[in-house]
Amino acid sequence: MPSAILHHHNPFLRSSTQPHISNNPKLAESHSKLVISLHSSSISGLTTSVPSTTSNSKANPIATSDDLLSALKKTKDSCKALRILKRATEQSTQSLPPYAYELMIRRLGFGGRFQEMREVFRLMSPPTEEAFLVMINSYANHQMPDDALRVLKVMEVTDIPLTTKCYNFMFNLIVHMSKLNMLGPLYSQMTSAGVQPDVETFNLLIKALCNNNKFDSALSLLKRMSSHHGLVPNDVTYKTLMNGLDKNYGIDEALENWKIWDSNGDIPSTMLFALCQTGRVEDAIMLLEAKCESGFCPNFDTFNTIVNGFFEQGRLDEAVILLEEMCATGLSPSIVTFNTITSYFCKAKEGEKAAHLLEGMVEKGFKPDVVTYTTLISGLCRTDQMGPALRLLKQMASDHDLTISQETYSMLIRMFLKQDLVKGALEVVKEMNSNGRVPRNVDYNNLLHWHCKRGRVEMATRILEEMSEIGLCPDTTTFNILINGFCRRGWVSEATRLLEEMSRSGLCPDIVTINTIIKGFCIAREAGKAADLLEKMVEEGFKPDVFTYNTLISGLCDIGKCKEARRLLDEMTMRNCVPSVTTYNALIHAVLKRGGIDEAIDLLKKLLGKGIRPDICTRSILFHSLCKDCSLDDSIKLIDKMLAKRCITSSIAYDLLKKRLFMEATINQEMQGSKEI
Known part of the structure; x- marks a missing residue:
């Protein structure tokens, strides 16, 4: 250059x-x-x-x-x-x-x-x-x-050229840094350069003054804003002043000063909002009525503010009455207002009332939009009113020629399945097809999950075939759902075939896929096959997590392969996979079952050495072993030995000993009763 x-x-x-x-x-x-x-x-x-x-x-x-x-x-x-x-x-x-x-x-x-x-x-x-x-x-x-x-x-x-934007940028930063002493010089510099302030400029200056409890100066600046610069304060201006007054003096002080804005011929919606937010809806209405007597005509913002105030207090019926009064004055509620009302009704689990209100408004010429219907359908679904929700969906498509989003259909399918109404979910799928919408993978996955969770794997397989017929390719989630379904039924061989099919389809199995099949093998007491699968997947780049190892270690211990399980524990450490208390519990339980007390103590020492705290399962395993495999004297010696080697804390030792003595006393009492008989 x-x-x-x-x-x-x-x-x-x-x-x-x-x-x-x-x-x-x-x-x-x-x-x-x-x-x-x-x-x-x-x-x-x-x-x-x-x-x-x-x-x-x-x-x-x-x-x-x-x-x-x-x-x-x-x-x-x-x-x-x-x-x-x-x-x-x-x-x-x-x-x-x-x-x-x-x-x-x-x-x-x-x-x-x-x-x-x-x-x-x-x-x-x-x-x-x-x-x-x-x-x-x-x-x-x-x-x-x-x-x-x-x-x-x-x-x-x-x-x-230095613009108003540049100065506003600086004002905002100065306010953010609470450097009030810098505002005056910067404002003088701005006016000297001939740059005109705008509403945002004054809003920032007023905010700085309010933050520093200089309300008289803030109000003077408000008047100067109109008198010297011909600028009209906006809602942000009033909100800033109201927040400052409310924070330092309370809402009553703000209410006393509302006459400051009276000359503008309008009531700041922030004034009404502040009253409604503090639960003083009646005061807001009184303020509005006083203003209406002097010729003020409420607008959409005025009504919206008070309607929201009623809804915030759960006063739904009064909100509806106000809505009717609004319509009587010739003001039709905006779509935003009505959607807000619908939302409040649905949050209060009054979806049916909202549906009736919608019917009445439609008769008066009101045209709901997609948000109105979606909000109402969602509210009906949450209160298990699936029939009205489905009717509203059909009305939405036929009466008003509105485009129903995929999300709306998906929500309905999900809600029907949540209520175990699979026929309703299939009806929604049918409605989608009739409106030229193709169900997505997520919709079919939800149907698959519902069937597999209830053991209906054959039906899930037919749904998979239907997906292929309409040109949808199963994704990883689809395969994971089916593999889990097969494993829950004990069909692990079929699950492994699905894993192979998954690879042929160009999809990579994730951690969920492998963990599911390993768990399936272990439940079927085929932990050896699970170990072979893990070894194969590791060679292909798969990184097992602690759940993978815990499942396989537990499975190997269940079939008596404790040495292989111990080797897996060592492998975990080599692969920087931190064992959990569940890992050690499975091994401790297995070695105690075959009398390996010293080995169990060694595992306990390793558990504590890694900073892992024994949990209630650890105590249960130890207590079970003390009761089943050891006499009272041997139990006391074992507890003393574990305590001496710091394998257990004194509180755990005390808890185990107390339970063991209680059990011994119970056994002796039962034996004494048998002799008397």
Whole structure:
């Protein structure tokens, strides 16, 4: 890039003796002073030289701007991304797109790497407004407001006009950082530059004043907003004032001051909202009635606010009455209002009332939309009213020619199945087909899951065939559901054939697939086959988890293959898979069953050595062994031995001993009773 162009467009590269862009003598003088001050501040880094990247000059150039942006986004290392940008800048015969620099400035600023951020800014020709704002935001995020302001001052002496947006951006940052003392100078700077504030400007200033309990100043600013600038306060303005008053003085104080807004000929919806939110709906209505007596006409927002207030208190009937009054005044509720009402009815499990209300509104010419029907259908489903829900679905399609979304159909299928109404779910599928909608995998998967959960695997297989007939390819979830269904029936061989079919279809089995089949083999007491399957899958890149190992270890222990189970425990450690208390419980139970007390104690020591706490199952296993396999004396010796080797805590030892003594006493009592008989 020619240095002359770079120097012409980038003000940070000009010396203080160069003529300024502006013809304004005062700005020229301020620019001269500013450049001098920049050399003694952190912003002076913007004028530092860029390190040479000649070592990378032979690298392949970035082909297009899109390639450059893609490379920058993909490169997570900021240093490497910076080298890519610098190399592209050197090799390019024309200016690079600004967004590439802006992206890099944002990344470096986010990481607090301000010197490099300024170096990238120096590469821009010319700098953009967005680049300036990103730099300002970066300094602000790191609580460096003075540096952020200096960037704004530098921006003043460039060709980029300072807009209201720029100042609002700064105001927002200052408010966020709670730097109230900086607002006045910045506002004066804004007006001196001839930049007009807008409603957002005043909203930010009012927010800052309210946050600092300066309500008189905030109200004065509100009046100035209208009188000096002809701006009309919006709902955000009133909400900010209301929140400030309510937070520090309470809602009553706000209510006393409502006359402040009376001259505007309107009641701020925030005033009504604040009253309704605090449960004072009656006060809101009184305020509204007082205003109506002076000729005020309520609008949609007014009614919506009070209707919502009634609903928040669960006063549904009163909300409906207000809705009817709204219609009587000639105001038809907006679709948003009615959908809100429907939503509240459904949350209160009053879906049937909402359906009747809808019928009445339709008769008056109201046209519900997809959201209305979907909300109402969902509410009916949640209260198990599947018949009305299905009728509403058909009405939605026939009466109003509305496009029913896939999500609506899927929700109905899911809800019917949840209530064990499979015929209703199939009716929805039929309705989909009649409306030209093809059921998705998720719909068939839900049907498959329902049948498999109830052991109806044959029916699930027929559904799979139906999927193929309409051109749907089973996904991993489909196969997992069927494999689980087969395993629950004990048909593990068929499940493994499904696994092979899955691979032939180009689908990779996931952890759920393998764990399901391994569990199926273990339940069928064929843990050896499960071990063979795991070995094969590991060779193909499968990574078993703790559930995989726990299932297989338990299965091997059940068929007496404790040595193989112990080897799996060692394999877990080698593969950085942390054993759980369930892992050790299975092994401890197995070795105690064959009298391996010393081995069980060794396992307990390992369990504790890994920082794993014995659970209730561990205690149950130990207690069962003490009662079944040991006399009272041997039990006491074993408990003492485990306690001495710190395999169990004193509380566990006490608990085991207490239970063992209680059992011994019970046995002796029963024997004594038998002798007496």
